[in-house]
Amino acid sequence: MNKTMLSTLQTPLQKQRVGMKTWKKCLLTLAASLAFGTVHAADVNTTGLAVTDTTVKVGILHSVTGTMSISETGSVQAEKMAIEQINAMGGVLGRKIEYIQEDGASDWPTFAEKSKKLLVNDKVAAVFGCWTSASRKAVLPIFEQYNGMLYYPTFYEGLEQSPNVIYTGQEATQQIIAGIDWVTKTKGAKSFYLLGSDYIWPRTSNKIARKHIEKLGLKVVGEEYYPLGHTQFNSVINKIKLNKPDVIYAIVVGGSNVAFYKQLKAAGIDMTKEKPLVLTISVTEDEILGIGGENMVGAYAAMKYFQSLPNENNKKFVADFKAMYGKDIVIGDVTQAAYLGPWLWKAAVEKAGSFDIDKVRAASPGIELTTAPEGYVKVHPNHHLWSKTRVGHARADGQYDVVFETKELIEPDPFPKGYQ
Amino acid sequence: MFAEYSTSELLSIFAMQGVAGLILFSVFVLMALGLAIIFGQMGVINMAHGEFMILGAYVTYLTSNVFSTYLPDLFSIYFILAMILAFLVAGALGAFVEWAMIRHLYHRPLDTLLATWGLSLILQQTYRTVFGPREVGVTLPDWLMGSYQLTETIELPINGLFVMCLALGISLAVALLMYRSRWGIQVRAVVQNRPMAGAVGINTGKVDRVTFALGCGIAGVAGSAFTMIGSTGPTSGQLYIVDTFLVVVFGGASSLIGTIASAFSISQAQSTMEFFMSGSMSKVLTLLFVVLILMLRPQGLFTLKVRR
Numbered sequence: 271m272n273k274t275m276l277s278t279l280q281t282p283l284q285k286q287r288v289g290m291k292t293w294k295k296c297l298l299t300l301a302a303s304l305a306f307g308t309v310h311a312a313d314v315n316t317t318g319l320a321v322t323d324t325t326v327k328v329g330i331l332h333s334v335t336g337t338m339s340i341s342e343t344g345s346v347q348a349e350k351m352a353i354e355q356i357n358a359m360g361g362v363l364g365r366k367i368e369y370i371q372e373d374g375a376s377d378w379p380t381f382a383e384k385s386k387k388l389l390v391n392d393k394v395a396a397v398f399g400c401w402t403s404a405s406r407k408a409v410l411p412i413f414e415q416y417n418g419m420l421y422y423p424t425f426y427e428g429l430e431q432s433p434n435v436i437y438t439g440q441e442a443t444q445q446i447i448a449g450i451d452w453v454t455k456t457k458g459a460k461s462f463y464l465l466g467s468d469y470i471w472p473r474t475s476n477k478i479a480r481k482h483i484e485k486l487g488l489k490v491v492g493e494e495y496y497p498l499g500h501t502q503f504n505s506v507i508n509k510i511k512l513n514k515p516d517v518i519y520a521i522v523v524g525g526s527n528v529a530f531y532k533q534l535k536a537a538g539i540d541m542t543k544e545k546p547l548v549l550t551i552s553v554t555e556d557e558i559l560g561i562g563g564e565n566m567v568g569a570y571a572a573m574k575y576f577q578s579l580p581n582e583n584n585k586k587f588v589a590d591f592k593a594m595y596g597k598d599i600v601i602g603d604v605t606q607a608a609y610l611g612p613w614l615w616k617a618a619v620e621k622a623g624s625f626d627i628d629k630v631r632a633a634s635p636g637i638e639l640t641t642a643p644e645g646y647v648k649v650h651p652n653h654h655l656w657s658k659t660r661v662g663h664a665r666a667d668g669q670y671d672v673v674f675e676t677k678e679l680i681e682p683d684p685f686p687k688g689y690q
Numbered sequence: 691m692f693a694e695y696s697t698s699e700l701l702s703i704f705a706m707q708g709v710a711g712l713i714l715f716s717v718f719v720l721m722a723l724g725l726a727i728i729f730g731q732m733g734v735i736n737m738a739h740g741e742f743m744i745l746g747a748y749v750t751y752l753t754s755n756v757f758s759t760y761l762p763d764l765f766s767i768y769f770i771l772a773m774i775l776a777f778l779v780a781g782a783l784g785a786f787v788e789w790a791m792i793r794h795l796y797h798r799p800l801d802t803l804l805a806t807w808g809l810s811l812i813l814q815q816t817y818r819t820v821f822g823p824r825e826v827g828v829t830l831p832d833w834l835m836g837s838y839q840l841t842e843t844i845e846l847p848i849n850g851l852f853v854m855c856l857a858l859g860i861s862l863a864v865a866l867l868m869y870r871s872r873w874g875i876q877v878r879a880v881v882q883n884r885p886m887a888g889a890v891g892i893n894t895g896k897v898d899r900v901t902f903a904l905g906c907g908i909a910g911v912a913g914s915a916f917t918m919i920g921s922t923g924p925t926s927g928q929l930y931i932v933d934t935f936l937v938v939v940f941g942g943a944s945s946l947i948g949t950i951a952s953a954f955s956i957s958q959a960q961s962t963m964e965f966f967m968s969g970s971m972s973k974v975l976t977l978l979f980v981v982l983i984l985m986l987r988p989q990g991l992f993t994l995k996v997r998r
Contacts, residue, residue, distance in 0.1 A: 334823065335815065335818065335823075336925070337925040337928070339818065339823035339924075340823055340824050340825055340923055340924075340925075343822075343823045343824060468969070468970045494968050494969055495968055495969060495970050496968075496969035496970065497969065497970050497973050499928070499929040500969060500973075501717075501916075501919065501920045501921075501929050501930070502713075502714050502717065502919075502960075502961075504709075504710030504713055504714065504847070504850070504961065505707065505710050505961045505964035505965045505969075506964065506969065507710075508703055508706050508707050508710055508965065509965060511703065511706070512699075512703050524921075525825070525920065525921040525923065525925075525926050525929050527921070528825065528920060528921030528922075529919055529920045529921060532849075532918065532919055532920070533847065533919055535835065535836070536835065536836065536837060536847035536848060536849045536850060536918075536919070537706075537837055537845060537847050538836065538837035538839070538845035538847070556824065557825075558827075559824055559825060559826070559827055560824065560825025560826065560827055560921050560922070560923060561827060561921075562827035562828070562829060563827070564829065564835075
């Protein structure tokens with residue numbers, strides 16, 4: 271039902287407009303830029319966005335105060351760095367990016383209010399922001415009403431596809447299925463214990479995980495949810511000991527994460543022995559800072575990005591990030607996804623030859639980044655990214671060793687059939 | 691659910707589950723003691739209690755950093771020192787807050803609620819500015835990590851045992867202070883009748899300040915101990931505050947025995963139910979059970995008989 275509703279949002283009209291007009295415009299702007307050296311603001315901006323001949327305004331909307339600032343700080347840093355690098359290369363269509371940063375303050379109505387301010391008062395050409403699904407859901411109607419463009423960085427539960435959002439993180443199937451396949455094939459896992467914090471992302475993800483595990487003919491021996499912020503896991507750890515699963519599949523978030531892994535270790539479950547093995551999709555290098563590497567060593571995580579990825583793009587990215595924010599900084603999966611946002615936007619604007627939201631949207635599918643730290647990525651027509659799934663093995667120093675990587679890019683599938 | 695297990699396996703699981711319940715009980719006692727002292731003896735609802743706990747946790751974090759950089763040989767004992775420091779720092783801040791803010795609001799209980807809530811926001815943002823918004827990891831000395839193998843199948847978490855001993859020690863110390871010391875007599879006199887206590891020469895202002903500082907100091911120690919089992923971040927205090935209030939209110943605000951009894955019943959109910967059903971469901975049932983009992987007994991489990 272969701273799918274039909276949302277696909278009607280992306281109207282056939284928009285798709286048609288892509289065809290003729292954009293190409294004409296492209297040629298025109300190309301001709302204009304050849305003739306006058308630079309493109310006049312009116313040509314690349316027909317809808318009154320905050321674009322001058324030398325600058326373009328964008329918005330950054332994350333929580334830098336309140337409980338979510340733990341997670342969102344990295345995204346803000348990555349987005350600012352991307353913007354700075356783009357400006358150093360000459361900006362977008364010859365215009366320097368100026369950002370207006372607003373604080374969502376970990377409060378969803380505040381996110382909605384600030385996004386309205388960015389779109390209506392500041393007339394920004396794009397917004398990079400939001401972290402939790404709740405904050406994205408809060409701003410979504412506003413982006414759709416005022417036709418803004420949001421670049422959303424977090425891995426999330428899927429089941430959404432808005433014409434006004436580009437999702438630079440993984441939707442659930444991209445993170446889950448390859449991870450479970452890997453653990454069954456290489457580790458011979460037969461039984462799973464699913465554990466999560468009690469809200470939409472862990473529940474949807476575990477639902478997909480359970481379907482997939484059962485499709486493989488394997489067993490889920492337990493499924494448990496704990497309220498956000500829960501700090502006592504001794505009972506569930508005993509239950510896990512009683513059920514003796516091969517794999518603990520953990521999607522615990524926030525402060526609970528720290529409590530869970532510390533108590534797991536204290537209860538005598540040594541994750542390096544892999545009996546049971548711990549596989550998580552919610553602990554990035556950022557979270558390990560709080561948990562402590564010595565409490566996390568031996569666990570596996572399924573993500574699309576790890577700071578230790580050995581490719582050249584990533585080496586440069588990590589070096590730049592450390593040069594900007596200090597040598598002790600760590601980079602998690604979402605931070606990297608947030609870094610892609612401004613670059614994907616730049617590529618789409620340049621392909622469209624215009625800052626107009628409709629043209630950028632039309633130009634977005636098919637945009638490729640060969641310079642992404644995670645490697646090559648490509649925007650799918652459903653506004654998510656093609657990306658690889660990787661499995662990392664936690665070291666005591668808080669970093670992951672990449673032990674597995676899917677051969678192919680995985681197609682994003684926000685409405686997976688047979689998994690709902 | 692138990693059909694396929696041998697008796698010895700079941701026995702050891704139940705033993706570990708019993709210990710898990712006792713650990714939760716100790717955690718609740720540690721969380722609630724400081725608040726109970728302040729709420730019970732002074733009638734001040736300290737909404738910043740969680741932030742005082744996190745102050746203790748940050749003191750522990752700093753101490754561990756200092757030790758690992760300058761005194762690596764003594765790292766194994768830093769935790770004891772950190773707890774003492776946490777007590778002193780949180781207590782000192784408590785005394786200052788009482789002097790600067792609380793004492794002006796004694797006749798306006800609702801305003802203390804607002805004022806301390808404001809204080810909690812100020813403290814949270816201060817931690818965020820000083821230590822950054824990310825959580826910090828506190829490294830524990832080796833002897834506090836891992837588990838103690840009692841029999842082949844029974845493993846007891848060492849940090850849990852440590853928390854149990856600490857809760858017991860602090861409860862005893864507070865009980866001695868309250869019922870066997872001169873200061874305790876003064877506190878109880880002030881609670882029962884403030885003007886009369888003043889008339890017989892007790893400096894009620896000073897008693898209030900020391901009580902508030904003591905409550906905050908104990909919160910600091912609790913926060914320090916919780917670095918072993920939980921997270922340390924600017925807003926981590928919020929994770930504990932609801933449970934803390936639950937324990938104190940359920941126990942009857944002005945009774946230490948009540949606090950301990952209520953911590954015991956809530957923790958046992960919760961940890962038993964968590965074993966048989968999902969975590970969220972057991973929380974719901976625990977809260978329902980508390981609400982029901984409070985409807986029947988609005989004053990809480992235990993009350994002090996005071997002529998008003």
